[in-house]
Amino acid sequence: MPLDPADWQALWLTAKLATVTTLVLLVLGTPLAWWLARTRSAWKGPISALVAMPLILPPTVLGFYLLLFMGPEGWLGRFTHALGWGYLPFTFGGLVVASVIYSLPFVVQPIQNAFEVVGSVPLEAAATLRASPLDAFLTVAIPQARSGFITAAVLGFAHTVGEFGVVLMIGGNIPNATQVVSVQIYAHVEALEYTQAHGLAGGLVCFSFAILLIMNRVRRPGQRG
Amino acid sequence: MNDTIRVVCRLARRDFTLEVDLTWPDQGVTALFGPSGSGKSTLLRILAGLERPPAGRVAVRGNIWQDDAQGIFWPTHRRPIGLVFQDPALFSHLNVQDNLIYGLKRVPEASRRVPLDRAIELLGIGGLLERRVTNLSGGERQRVAIARALAVSPELLLLDEPLAALDVARKQEILPFLERLHRELTMPVVYVSHAPDEVARLADHLVVLEAGRVVAEGPLGATLARLDPPVRLGEESGVVLETVIGARDEAWQLCRADFPGGTLWIRDHGLALGQRARVRVLARDVSLALEHHPHTSIQNILPGVVNALAEDQHPANTLARVLVGETPLVARITRRSAAHLELTPGKPVWVQVKSVALIE
Numbered sequence: 001m002p003l004d005p006a007d008w009q010a011l012w013l014t015a016k017l018a019t020v021t022t023l024v025l026l027v028l029g030t031p032l033a034w035w036l037a038r039t040r041s042a043w044k045g046p047i048s049a050l051v052a053m054p055l056i057l058p059p060t061v062l063g064f065y066l067l068l069f070m071g072p073e074g075w076l077g078r079f080t081h082a083l084g085w086g087y088l089p090f091t092f093g094g095l096v097v098a099s100v101i102y103s104l105p106f107v108v109q110p111i112q113n114a115f116e117v118v119g120s121v122p123l124e125a126a127a128t129l130r131a132s133p134l135d136a137f138l139t140v141a142i143p144q145a146r147s148g149f150i151t152a153a154v155l156g157f158a159h160t161v162g163e164f165g166v167v168l169m170i171g172g173n174i175p176n177a178t179q180v181v182s183v184q185i186y187a188h189v190e191a192l193e194y195t196q197a198h199g200l201a202g203g204l205v206c207f208s209f210a211i212l213l214i215m216n217r218v219r220r221p222g223q224r225g
Numbered sequence: 226m227n228d229t230i231r232v233v234c235r236l237a238r239r240d241f242t243l244e245v246d247l248t249w250p251d252q253g254v255t256a257l258f259g260p261s262g263s264g265k266s267t268l269l270r271i272l273a274g275l276e277r278p279p280a281g282r283v284a285v286r287g288n289i290w291q292d293d294a295q296g297i298f299w300p301t302h303r304r305p306i307g308l309v310f311q312d313p314a315l316f317s318h319l320n321v322q323d324n325l326i327y328g329l330k331r332v333p334e335a336s337r338r339v340p341l342d343r344a345i346e347l348l349g350i351g352g353l354l355e356r357r358v359t360n361l362s363g364g365e366r367q368r369v370a371i372a373r374a375l376a377v378s379p380e381l382l383l384l385d386e387p388l389a390a391l392d393v394a395r396k397q398e399i400l401p402f403l404e405r406l407h408r409e410l411t412m413p414v415v416y417v418s419h420a421p422d423e424v425a426r427l428a429d430h431l432v433v434l435e436a437g438r439v440v441a442e443g444p445l446g447a448t449l450a451r452l453d454p455p456v457r458l459g460e461e462s463g464v465v466l467e468t469v470i471g472a473r474d475e476a477w478q479l480c481r482a483d484f485p486g487g488t489l490w491i492r493d494h495g496l497a498l499g500q501r502a503r504v505r506v507l508a509r510d511v512s513l514a515l516e517h518h519p520h521t522s523i524q525n526i527l528p529g530v531v532n533a534l535a536e537d538q539h540p541a542n543t544l545a546r547v548l549v550g551e552t553p554l555v556a557r558i559t560r561r562s563a564a565h566l567e568l569t570p571g572k573p574v575w576v577q578v579k580s581v582a583l584i585e
């Protein structure tokens with residue numbers, strides 16, 4: 001077996017980070033996607049662009065600014081310090097915050113698209129059937145956008161597993177806190193431990209393939225017809 | 226007033242401005258009729274609370290649903306309405322049964338006046354309950370949508386061109402169900418349509434809209450017979466008469482439809498004597514003569530008096546309203562014949578009716 005305990009720890013940490021990040025993103029991303037799908041506000045353009053920024057920004061740039069933002073000189077850093085939580089960089093919490101921002105478009109955009117496809121007609125129908133706006137959102141909009149949520153969760157999870165630059169900038173390489181799989185692979189390669197690097201890297205290749213395969217499966221019956 | 230529906234509003238749209246001040250009885254079927262872009266669907270959406278015109282006022286049976294002067298606006302889900310859209314808008318993630326009970330279970334038990342079984346039976350969808358809505362035909366979907374709207378026991382049923390997206394065969398499938406609703410349920414209906422035949426079959430009260438304004442409004446028969454200005458129905462101009470079957474000629478398979486002031490022989494559709502029947506007489510099927518010509522194939526020749534003349538859409542034609550007893554019929558004749566016959570209001574004529582359609 002090529003994986004040593006540190007590798008297993010990195011795998012476990014990665015899974016934990018991706019799970020927590022995906023859950024946070026679904027909770028925060030759903031109202032944001034809903035607003036983006038329905039609003040006619042002039043803010044839609046700027047906010048959409050902001051949400052999409054992580055798609056094109058080099059992860060190191062994102063990581064750099066997050067480092068400053070969450071550090072002793074940044075306002076989030078001062079805020080967390082004032083609350084007695086300390087500073088977020090080089091902690092698991094810091095990684096979650098960074099991953100949420102880094103993977104935001106991968107979760108918001110599929111949900112937003114799905115809400116746009118649902119459109120206003122089913123919600124108007126729900127309103128004429130005595131459903132309040134929140135009721136209609138929960139019982140019509142979300143179920144009808146189901147395939148968008150599945151895509152969002154899978155993409156958000158997978159994209160978080162694959163992050164590297166952001167982690168390196170704000171997390172470093174601390175076992176059981178910030179040492180995730182992608183960083184661990186880099187460390188193995190630096191140390192010329194190719195067998196162990198293969199173990200993890202090959203695992204990620206299989207994981208990515210499986211994810212895409214599952215997504216294709218799930219999305220097909222979810223298509224609207 | 227407690228037995229009326231009243232809408233006052235002004236709402237600017239891209240291609241028209243809806244500006245109405247309307248009151249109509251909250252009984253029977255009121256048709257909002259007009260070409261697309263006339264504002265009829267917008268008016269329905271205002272009633273439903275799906276559009277909110279500034280400074281509007283909507284009152285139904287004495288309940289104020291919207292009055293911006295007093296800051297009142299009931300959101301759609303608090304209005305006791307049922308609405309059927311042109312697109313059935315069934316919930317694709319639910320089967321037929323769950324679509325039907327979606328609204329029902331949100332209505333307090335004390336307000337449930339239309340049992341679900343009754344709605345299912347009225348629309349003939351008992352065999353579809355377990356089906357996915359994606360596996361229904363267009364006509365079946367619309368029937369489910371109507372039953373779903375009925376199941377919330379609305380005090381006002383709003384139908385927004387429910388047949389417009391269907392082909393002729395599907396229309397014929399649904400119309401009898403709508404007629405049954407009309408006959409068997411007492412709830413008032415507002416029916417938006419641009420199809421004269423649907424209006425003639427279903428409406429009791431007619432509101433004609435053009436470019437956002439009301440051009441004619443009143444009971445169906447009287448409004449269709451108006452010439453000032455005429456309701457522009459083109460080839461479908463004509464009147465609708467409420468008749469009672471008064472006699473039957475079994476040898477020739479005809480029956481006699483009696484209306485105040487006259488009778489018409491129509492094809493026998495098996496209606497019982499004494500039964501009410503709604504018949505439609507199109508203006509193009511009515512001609513006028515100064516003398517009675519018995520040697521003609523036309524079965525229905527009635528004495529009448531010219532009541533009014535008006536320009537038709539084509540300048541060669543004239544519309545003539547003739548009173549037969551107290552009932553107005555409208556004839557489309559050429560301006561030349563009107564001149565040759567020297568037709569003027571008060572002149573007695575013979576009204577020849579070439580064809581009559583039984584529509585209910």
